[in-house]
Amino acid sequence: MRDLFRLFPLVRKQIVRQPLRSGLTLSGVAVAMFLFCAVEAMRAGVEQATRVTADDTVLVVYRENRYCPFTSRLPQYYGDRIEALPGVLSAVPMKIEVSNCRASLDVVTFRGVPEAAFLEHFVPGFTFVEGSVDDWRNHGGAALVGEALAIRRGVHAGDQLDAAGITVKVAGIIRSTEPQDENVAYTHLSFLQEVSQRGGTGGEVTQFQVKVDDPQKLEAIAQSIDAEFARDSDPTSTRPEKAFVAAAAGDVLEIVRFASWLGWGALAAVFALVANAIVLAVRDRVREHAILETVGFVPRQIGTLIVMEGTILGLLGGIVGAIGALILTQQRFSIGMEGLSIEIASDPSVVLSGLLLSVALGLGAGLVPALRASRRPIATSFRAV
Amino acid sequence: MSLIECRQLTKKYTRGDNEIIPLDELDLSIEAGAFLALMGPSGSGKTTLLNLIAGIDRPTAGELRVEGTDIARLSRSKLARWRSTHIGYIFQLYHLVPVLTAYENVELPLLIQPISRKERHARVAQALELAGIADRHDHYPRQLSGGQEQRVAIARSLVTDPPILLADEPTGDLDRASSKAILELLLRLNTELGKTLIIVTHDPTTTHYAKETLHLEKGRLVSEAPPALAAEVKSAGDGRGERDA
Numbered sequence: 001m002r003d004l005f006r007l008f009p010l011v012r013k014q015i016v017r018q019p020l021r022s023g024l025t026l027s028g029v030a031v032a033m034f035l036f037c038a039v040e041a042m043r044a045g046v047e048q049a050t051r052v053t054a055d056d057t058v059l060v061v062y063r064e065n066r067y068c069p070f071t072s073r074l075p076q077y078y079g080d081r082i083e084a085l086p087g088v089l090s091a092v093p094m095k096i097e098v099s100n101c102r103a104s105l106d107v108v109t110f111r112g113v114p115e116a117a118f119l120e121h122f123v124p125g126f127t128f129v130e131g132s133v134d135d136w137r138n139h140g141g142a143a144l145v146g147e148a149l150a151i152r153r154g155v156h157a158g159d160q161l162d163a164a165g166i167t168v169k170v171a172g173i174i175r176s177t178e179p180q181d182e183n184v185a186y187t188h189l190s191f192l193q194e195v196s197q198r199g200g201t202g203g204e205v206t207q208f209q210v211k212v213d214d215p216q217k218l219e220a221i222a223q224s225i226d227a228e229f230a231r232d233s234d235p236t237s238t239r240p241e242k243a244f245v246a247a248a249a250g251d252v253l254e255i256v257r258f259a260s261w262l263g264w265g266a267l268a269a270v271f272a273l274v275a276n277a278i279v280l281a282v283r284d285r286v287r288e289h290a291i292l293e294t295v296g297f298v299p300r301q302i303g304t305l306i307v308m309e310g311t312i313l314g315l316l317g318g319i320v321g322a323i324g325a326l327i328l329t330q331q332r333f334s335i336g337m338e339g340l341s342i343e344i345a346s347d348p349s350v351v352l353s354g355l356l357l358s359v360a361l362g363l364g365a366g367l368v369p370a371l372r373a374s375r376r377p378i379a380t381s382f383r384a385v
Numbered sequence: 386m387s388l389i390e391c392r393q394l395t396k397k398y399t400r401g402d403n404e405i406i407p408l409d410e411l412d413l414s415i416e417a418g419a420f421l422a423l424m425g426p427s428g429s430g431k432t433t434l435l436n437l438i439a440g441i442d443r444p445t446a447g448e449l450r451v452e453g454t455d456i457a458r459l460s461r462s463k464l465a466r467w468r469s470t471h472i473g474y475i476f477q478l479y480h481l482v483p484v485l486t487a488y489e490n491v492e493l494p495l496l497i498q499p500i501s502r503k504e505r506h507a508r509v510a511q512a513l514e515l516a517g518i519a520d521r522h523d524h525y526p527r528q529l530s531g532g533q534e535q536r537v538a539i540a541r542s543l544v545t546d547p548p549i550l551l552a553d554e555p556t557g558d559l560d561r562a563s564s565k566a567i568l569e570l571l572l573r574l575n576t577e578l579g580k581t582l583i584i585v586t587h588d589p590t591t592t593h594y595a596k597e598t599l600h601l602e603k604g605r606l607v608s609e610a611p612p613a614l615a616a617e618v619k620s621a622g623d624g625r626g627e628r629d630a
């Protein structure tokens with residue numbers, strides 16, 4: 001421990017006075033860290049949006065064989081019939097308009113909801129960042145905008161939000177426990193039905209959001225809903241909300257998984273490069289280490305110097321990369337498809353594990369050369385050029 | 386007992402069937418305060434002998450005692466600690482650390498000693514002063530001439546105040562004037578500070594400064610002083626006598 005303090009100034013000089021070498025190593029680590037954070041954030045976002053957990057109680061009822069909000073149309077009165085089924089707590093009809101039905105990084109999703117059901121089932125889960133629910137109620141063309149969407153579009157309460165040929169007034173900005181809420185704008189159902197140019201006026205919705213009383217019965221209730229409408233003109237397809245997202249995002253998930261592998265591959269490549277840089281640096285300094293031992297440094301102290309240098313470069317690189325990743329995720333990117341979104345959010349645990357990883361990377365890369373340096377006989381080191 | 390005692394000291398390298406014997410059953414005693422010049426053709430084992438005495442290499446056989454310590458028996462770490470206070474080593478190519486200033490290079494051996502920052506500073510300043518290079522303390526090695534670099538290296542070897550200084554061809558890479566200045570500096574360390582000095586050299590003028598000259602050939606001492614050189618050494622010794630007075 002005492003050694004660490006004694007030797008630190010020496011390590012600092014090695015790092016600071018060879019800015020090119022240190023800079024290259026450091027940026028290598030930073031890039032790796034950035035990749036790691038980006039890939040992990042994407043993976044975490046997908047995980048959160050698509051993995052059905054044991055306490056999920058939300059089902060989505062969609063038109064059978066339809067995959068885009070443009071084409072899924074269900075009569076609004078289905079809501080009453082769904083609510084009548086055993087185990088169903090509520091069925092909120094929802095009209096959805098999106099700026100883009102394909103997978104894209106900048107999709108704006110409008111969800112039209114009936115006021116009473118919205119106030120009862122959605123608003124309690126919101127935190128208002130700006131504005132209030134009253135502003136929303138008092139204005140027909142108002143919208144409550146998810147924080148991620150608001151940041152991405154740079155809108156504030158009182159501004160107008162334009163997308164998909166629809167203009168709304170931002171009445172409030174909300175933060176929600178439901179990841180999907182972060183990327184949508186909630187409007188009045190009747191408003192969205194009116195302004196929507198495509199077909200369906202009054203009485204038509206895109207989907208129903210159904211809450212059930214017991215998560216255990218989620219699947220069973222989904223089946224009973226589809227059975228209820230099987231012989232109607234508009235049969236339904238009902239799935240847990242997250243399974244619905246997973247199905248809608250199928251292609252995107254494949255891409256994300258692939259990107260994950262690319263990210264990890266790049267990470268491995270960077271690790272090899274950084275390790276190589278440290279190995280070369282140590283080889284460059286074989287004689288320097290022999291000098292240190294000649295003037296009395298014990299092998300353990302020399303090994304400590306090498307490992308410390310790698311670790312510090314790893315830590316600094318990690319911090320730079322983490323700052324980069326944080327800046328990126330401040331933009332609140334989300335992959336949207338078919339009116340759903342997967343947010344690329346870096347939560348602190350991703351950044352923390354990335355930092356640990358970079359430190360481990362620097363430490364690991366220094367360890368082997370350190371061991372080798374401290375085993376090498378000094379007399380040989382002086383003879384080697 | 387002598388300060389340095391070698392008995393049947395042998396170093397052997399075996400590579401396949403090939404056997405290289407840089408040092409062959411060498412017997413040698415060196416008294417405290419000696420100024421010994423070690424000469425001999427290239428490959429005769431001079432560096433090997435210095436390295437053994439400094440404990441940066443280990444003998445294959447024989448006995449080696451320095452200040453009564455059987456250094457061949459010390460572990461590598463113990464040896465390093467022992468070396469830091471007993472041996473100052475001066476190399477032909479100076480071997481300064483390039484990213485450190487003259488001051489920081491000299492400070493290096495003290496970083497691992499349990500002394501205060503103030504004391505450290507005082508000792509570095511004193512060593513730089515002794516080596517006559519105090520005015521260049523904030524220069525990097527690349528900003529110094531060969532002679533100046535060697536002065537810094539000498540200051541580094543002195544800073545822990547070891548009783549023994551070993552120099553492996555310290556003037557081998559220097560011009561005549563710088564060589565002379567370095568040799569005079571080393572001589573002063575011997576006469577004024579009482580350092581025991583062993584210098585490996587190819588340069589016959591070194592023998593003018595040394596009190597004693599030994600010749601190595603194929604790992605053996607050939608004779609303590611060939612007759613032809615003895616006269617030369619004697620006259621040089623006389624010259625030094627004047628300076629000492």
Ligand SMILES: Nc1ncnc2c1ncn2[C@@H]1O[C@H](COP(=O)(O)OP(=O)(O)O)[C@@H](O)[C@H]1O
Nearest residue numbers: 380398405407426427428429430431432433434
């Ligand atoms: N690690 C080693 N392996 C094999 N031979 C060596 C090694 N180190 C030194 N030698 C040999 O030992 C002999 C003496 O070397 P050295 O002491 O450096 O001679 P000098 O300093 O007198 O020129 C040389 O022949 C050299 O090649």
Ligand SMILES: [Mg+2]
Nearest residue numbers: 431432433553
């Ligand atoms: Mg030699």
